[in-house]
Amino acid sequence: MTAEIVIINQHGVAMAADSAVTIGSQKIINSAIKLFSLSRTEPVGIMIYGSANLLNIPWETLIKLYRKENDSKLNNLINYGEGFMDFLHSQLHLFSDDQQNDWASNRISDIFNYIIEQIKTEIINLQNKGAHVDEVVINTHAESIILEYLEVLRGNPQIYEDDIEQSLLDRIDSISIKLIEDVFPFTSSKPDIRNLLTRVAQLSVLNCAPINSSGIVIAGFGEKDIFPSVVTYEIYGVFNNQLLYIIRDDKTIINENSKYMKSDIIPYAQEDVVRSFLDGIHPELFNYAIDFTEKTISQILSDPLLEFKNDIDIKSLSKACSESLKQEIQRFMTSNLLSPMIEMIKALPKDELASMAEALVNMTAFRRKMAFSSMETVGGPVDVAVISKGDGLVWVKRKHYFPKELNTHFFENYFK
Known part of the structure; x- marks a missing residue:
């Protein structure tokens, strides 16, 4: 790092x-x-x-x-x-063909391992709640998690053009077959899930997943x-x-x-540390506040005592409220904190540019040094x-x- x-x-x-x-x-x-x-x-x-x-x-x-x-x-x-x-x-x-294949294999493997850990965590949570877990339940939750990650991959910028040669897809598929068998053995009788995993492997290489x-x-x-x-x-x-x-x-x-x-x-x-300095709030705290707002509004509107709740889309309303809060906080940060800082930077001489750049890196280093858990x-x-x-x-x-x-x-x- x-x-x-x-x-x-x-x-x-x-x-x-x-x-x-x-x-x-x-x-x-x-x-x-x-x-x-x-x-x-x-x-x-x-x-x-x-x-x-x-x-x-x-x-x-x-x-x-x-x-x-x-x-x-x-x-x-x-x-x-x-x-x-x-x-x-x-x-x-x-870069030989073997090296390029190894790169693709490592990339796909990292994503597969991330997905399987998410599946394991979901199953453990179900077991802790006393829910019945069998092969059907495992495959159902696995398919749901794979579909969610597939949407994440589709949202990344695409490197290759839309017209992708079949030979390229076949090359990726040949790399992913063994990985699917090793990481997801429980899907051996589920071709639909395996097809989703094959698509995940393809997008892992074709799209810009930040790995x-x-x-x-x-x-x-x-x-x-x-x-x-x-x-x-x-x-x-x-x-x-x-x-x-x-x-x-x-x-x-x-x-x-x-x-x-x-x-x-x-x-x-x-x-994160530099953004805290510039924006006046840590990015994790900002995201937590927005998520907390959305969940809180949703819980309040879900109260069975509210007679009008059946007439509104609770999820959409809570999402709209949290998005409005997010935009307002961002507007405040930009106009009252970030913009004045940028205006000041415009006038800095070269030696002050260097001093500020060094100070921001040192500030991040000091924050990491003081963090007990990292x-x-x-x-x-x-x-x-x-x-x-x-x-x-x-x-x-x-x-x-x-x-x-x-x-x-x-x-x-x-x-x-």
Whole structure:
């Protein structure tokens, strides 16, 4: 896990990243490098979050290969993003068919294991309530849970076009058959449920389910850019010799002219602490308040003493009330908390951009340190860079895995 920040205004863009990386489920190492320059000479930086590898190749290796082979000036920041994606497409020969199948298998397996845990939890709850549980009950609840998750997958952005080749579906099906038999043996006599699981497997690969994905953040200036921009990609993997990714529009800012110049604070990965600072309320508390409101209204309207209850749709009314509350709280947060913060950011000089970015990452690290029930998944030295049109990429804080004084040749050879 990680915490990263981009703060952007008319003067430039600050990027900050912590150093924590989780190995397995328990081990945390605080020496990972997640922030790099994308060009040796041009004002462009790149950060990574989420998975540190694309299949089995470290992102650091791919970034530095790109930097070695591509040192030309590009007109706009988005061109650097497109260029990096084109470079990744040119490297797909590094990923064998077996590696791509393993990626798909791991992805499908993660989702299947999540679904089976949901089914087990539901069955245990029924047993604890004294309900009779047999094969029919198990299959009924399993089908319901699978259908719910299928709807979640359908709601994710789709990478492939609607016209999907049958050979691609057959390839996914051949991977999922054994997984279905291993994880859902009780469905052996239920072809309808197995067909649903097959569709879940297909959408696990075809759609952008946020599982073990990598985030790529590219920020800075192109040759013709006067103001900075940032573009964020969510990269899922490689399958069928295709790089699977989308652009995160919610975390992308393209500033093309001064009239619509946008300033913002963009958090990545573990965003809850930064969102609490910006919005004035923790995201989990916000969601809890909305859910609690909906449930409370529904319970009140379900009171048998209310004579008019049969004349109204209780579920729709409680949903409408909670949605109205949600919109009003969001409006208040935006107008009274977030917007004034963004207005202040517009005037920050470059050094203050760097200080604020570092402070927000450190604040997340401190919150994780003080949380008794969670691991310190954010921590270690914070790398900070500021990118401006005139000065390029300037490191404010940067860790090295080697002593600088013993490796002068590294810095001498950097620009050769």
